[in-house]
Amino acid sequence: MNYKIEITKVNKSRLSEIDFDKIPFGQTFSDHMFSADYINGEWTNLKIIPFSNLSLSPVNLALHYGQSIFEGMKASKMTDGTPALLRPEMHVRRLNASAQRLCMPDFPEDLFLQALHELVGMEAGWIPQKEGSALYIRPLMFAMDEKLGVAVSESYKFLIVTGPVGPYYPKPVKLLADTEYIRAAHGGVGEAKTAGNYAASLYPARLAMQKGYDQILWLDAKEFKYVQEVGTMNIFFVINGKVITPATTGTILKGITRDMSIQILRDKGYEVEERLISIQEIVEAHMDGSLQEAFGTGTAAVVSNVELIAYDGVDMPMPSIETYKVAHLLKSEINGMRSGEVEDRFGWVVPVKRETAKV
Ligand SMILES: Cc1ncc(COP(=O)(O)O)c(C=O)c1O
Known part of the structure; x- marks a missing residue:
C-alpha cells in the first residue's frame, strides 16, 4: 500500500x-x-x-x-x-x-x-x-x-x-557482573524495547560506575547464575575457538546485531552456540586460559570489546584486545556491508528510495 x-x-x-x-x-x-x-x-x-x-x-x-x-x-x-x-x-x-x-x-x-x-x-x-x-x-x-x-x-x-x-x-568496557540488581525476570518485559527496562537499569549502573566499572553484565533474576546482556548490547564470548552467546529465552533483547553476528560467523565456518552460559563457566575459562574474547554487539557500537569482568569481588582482566579476531572480523564485516565494501551476501542492506513523496 x-x-x-x-x-x-x-x-x-x-x-x-x-x-x-x-x-x-x-x-x-x-x-x-x-x-x-x-x-x-x-x-x-x-x-x-x-x-x-x-x-x-x-x-x-x-x-x-x-x-x-x-x-x-x-x-x-x-x-x-x-x-x-x-x-x-x-x-x-x-x-x-x-x-x-x-x-x-x-x-x-x-x-x-x-x-x-x-x-x-x-x-x-x-x-x-x-x-x-x-x-x-x-x-x-x-x-x-x-x-x-x-x-x-x-x-x-x-x-x-x-x-x-x-x-x-569505543574504548573497551569494564563490566560488573552484579549479584544484587536484576534487569529482567522471566515473564517480565525484558525482551521488549520499552522505556521501563532502561529506567530500571539506571540506579544499578550508577552504583557500578561509582565502583569504577563502565556497565553491568546482567545475570539472571532467579539465581544470579547465568549471563544475560550488557546495557545496550548483547554479549558474546570466544572460548577455545568456539563462539558462545546467551540464548534469547525471554529476558534479553533479541539484538539485530547479535543475529547478524551469528549468521556472519556461521557463514565463515565458526561454531556458534546460543545457550545458557553460567558466570562460573566464564570464571573457569578465564582461569584455565581458554577464554579468548569477550565483546558486546549492538546498533550503536556495532562491536564493543570487553576489557575486564568483575564477579564476586574479583576483577578478571580479559585477554589483550590485540589478540581479538572474532570481534574484529564482525566489526569490519558489518561496517563493510554498510559502506558497500563487503559483499552483502545476506541481502541486509536496503538502499533508500524516495519514490513516495506527496507534498
Ligand atoms: C538492552 C539491549 N540489548 C541489546 C541491544 C542490541 O540490539 P541491536 O543489535 O538490535 O541494536 C540493545 C540495543 O538496541 C539494547 O538496548
Missing part, C-alpha cells in the same frame, strides 16, 4: 550549523521528523514535519504508567553516496513485538518502511560521510490518552526522529 504522507519542510535547514567532527551521540537532530497518531483504531495524520517539541497533557498515560517503546537503527552512506538502511524490516517487527507485550497497537510494516525511506531520503544530507559515522534513527511509540488510572491507552503517537552520530571508537 502507498500511504499519503503530508510533508512540511523547514524554512531553513540547520545543516550548515553542524560540525560533523563534533557530534556527541544523541544530542544533534536533523531538520525533520515523521509523525503519526493512532486514533479510533487507525493510524492517521501521517506527516513529515520540522523537528519540534510536542504538547503533552500532564496526565498523559505514558508519563505515568510507561506505555512507551522504541527502536534504534542507523542509516549510512555507501561509498557511491547512496544512503542505505540495514535490515529495517527486522526493526519494525521487533517494534511490533514490543507493542504487543505493552498492549499497544501494531504499526503497519509497509507504512514504517515508507516513512523511513521518505524521511531518510529527505535527511540524506545529515548522514555523515566519515567512516564509522551514521545517521541514528529513533522510531518511538507512546500512549496519548489523558487520564489517570492504570489502563491501556486507546490513542498513541508514533514518531521517527533522526540525528547524525560521530565515528564510534
Whole structure:
C-alpha cells in the first residue's frame, strides 16, 4: 500500500550549523521528523514535519504508567553516496513485538518502511560521510490518552526522529557482573524495547560506575547464575575457538546485531552456540586460559570489546584486545556491508528510495 504522507519542510535547514567532527551521540537532530497518531483504531495524520517539541497533557498515560517503546537503527552512506538502511524490516517487527507485550497497537510494516525511506531520503544530507559515522534513527511509540488510572491507552503517537552520530571508537568496557540488581525476570518485559527496562537499569549502573566499572553484565533474576546482556548490547564470548552467546529465552533483547553476528560467523565456518552460559563457566575459562574474547554487539557500537569482568569481588582482566579476531572480523564485516565494501551476501542492506513523496 502507498500511504499519503503530508510533508512540511523547514524554512531553513540547520545543516550548515553542524560540525560533523563534533557530534556527541544523541544530542544533534536533523531538520525533520515523521509523525503519526493512532486514533479510533487507525493510524492517521501521517506527516513529515520540522523537528519540534510536542504538547503533552500532564496526565498523559505514558508519563505515568510507561506505555512507551522504541527502536534504534542507523542509516549510512555507501561509498557511491547512496544512503542505505540495514535490515529495517527486522526493526519494525521487533517494534511490533514490543507493542504487543505493552498492549499497544501494531504499526503497519509497509507504512514504517515508507516513512523511513521518505524521511531518510529527505535527511540524506545529515548522514555523515566519515567512516564509522551514521545517521541514528529513533522510531518511538507512546500512549496519548489523558487520564489517570492504570489502563491501556486507546490513542498513541508514533514518531521517527533522526540525528547524525560521530565515528564510534569505543574504548573497551569494564563490566560488573552484579549479584544484587536484576534487569529482567522471566515473564517480565525484558525482551521488549520499552522505556521501563532502561529506567530500571539506571540506579544499578550508577552504583557500578561509582565502583569504577563502565556497565553491568546482567545475570539472571532467579539465581544470579547465568549471563544475560550488557546495557545496550548483547554479549558474546570466544572460548577455545568456539563462539558462545546467551540464548534469547525471554529476558534479553533479541539484538539485530547479535543475529547478524551469528549468521556472519556461521557463514565463515565458526561454531556458534546460543545457550545458557553460567558466570562460573566464564570464571573457569578465564582461569584455565581458554577464554579468548569477550565483546558486546549492538546498533550503536556495532562491536564493543570487553576489557575486564568483575564477579564476586574479583576483577578478571580479559585477554589483550590485540589478540581479538572474532570481534574484529564482525566489526569490519558489518561496517563493510554498510559502506558497500563487503559483499552483502545476506541481502541486509536496503538502499533508500524516495519514490513516495506527496507534498
Ligand atoms: C538492552 C539491549 N540489548 C541489546 C541491544 C542490541 O540490539 P541491536 O543489535 O538490535 O541494536 C540493545 C540495543 O538496541 C539494547 O538496548
